[in-house]
Amino acid sequence: MMYGATFPLLRAAAPDWHAFTHHPFVEGLKDGSLPRAAFLHYLQQDYVFLIHFSRAWALAVTKAETVAEMRACAATVHALLVEEMRLHEGICAEAGIDLTGVEERIENLAYTRYVLDSGDLLDLLAGLMPCVLGYGEIGARMLREAGETPYRDWIETYGGAEFQQTCAEAGALLDAATARRIGPPGTGPRWPALCHRFATATRLEVGFWDMGLRP
Template identity: 50%
Template sequence: MDVFERLRAAAPDEWAAYVEHPFVRRLGDGTLPEAAFRAYLVQDYLFLIQFARAYALAAYKSRTTEDIRAAQAGLAAILDETELHIRLCARWGIGEEELAATPEEATTVAYTRFVLDCGAAGDLLDLHVALAPCVVGYAVIGEALAPDGVAALADHPYREWIGEYAGHPYRAVAARARAHLDALAARSLTEARWPDLVATFAAASRLEADFWQMGLDRGASP
């Protein structure tokens, strides 16, 4: 098993609560209310801005050009991902300026600042373990929601979102993230550090589940 698989196996309950959350299941079967998806998507745009900062922090924390390039690639992927949010929100009449001006929900703040704190207080391995449930998890979810490929989704209401994370470009992003996590672990993972890294991964997975729940709750609000 690679490091990501080991972390996932060490936090099975937190991982399952994240990837099998009712928001994900309803998104997959097309029954998720549009209001819930819209609430999630707007907050996820703000979320990604903070994750871009996390990759900038990764560049600052880097000691090798290889790590700096990995941070640069991660930052570029995040910025590319925001284009999906801008495009989808524009269909509801929500422009980029309005997106950026939307207040962050407490759930958004809790998750993103947790990741940034992991990076500020720790090293690159701490930071990338905190990032992994999101970066790799979305590829896992995307593949699970499109087991027969994106074309088979036909007129699914959330086909474009699912296709973004089930597609080969994003799966390549996730694969690079897993490989980089292995490279960092080869340099600095010790047996004594492992429980703390598992705790970080579990906490980030719980915060991901909370983020889905925020979308459901906001979508149910009048």
């Protein structure tokens, strides 16, 4: 799942990356200690997030320079709208929660609008990748480590083969887009700005988990 262009971005985001992928919210999902109210609140906010995140990936289609890039971005839009959102809709329906008209929290708004406010495709991908690759890393680790937990459906969604394939394709897209525009990963004048964008989005992910603990 980790591709060449990912390594300089991850270095720039440390230790925020660890705070994101090992957040108390995540560990609560893994061992089942996360309060149900916090989980359901998070799902509602994440559903709103996924709507805007899908729009951002759709925007990536318009910023792409090749048909291959367009197809890769469009495939991610499909994965978000069909695979991920189905999880949220199913769990919330069982809990009697209506997802229409959910009020967007400030932390959610700040993150999604930051991602949508971008330059070219590389700028946009740098803001999108922490969510895709981070959830993939979290899901894969939790699938290995988690025991009995009421959040098994969530873990299996992000640790499962379909989402892991989405992560692999996103990483490959990032590598190809980087090579096409600025050459080898970590070199050239644009990398500091891309790394800063990736690190900022990672901190916003940490803030999203923090919000989840405050229903």
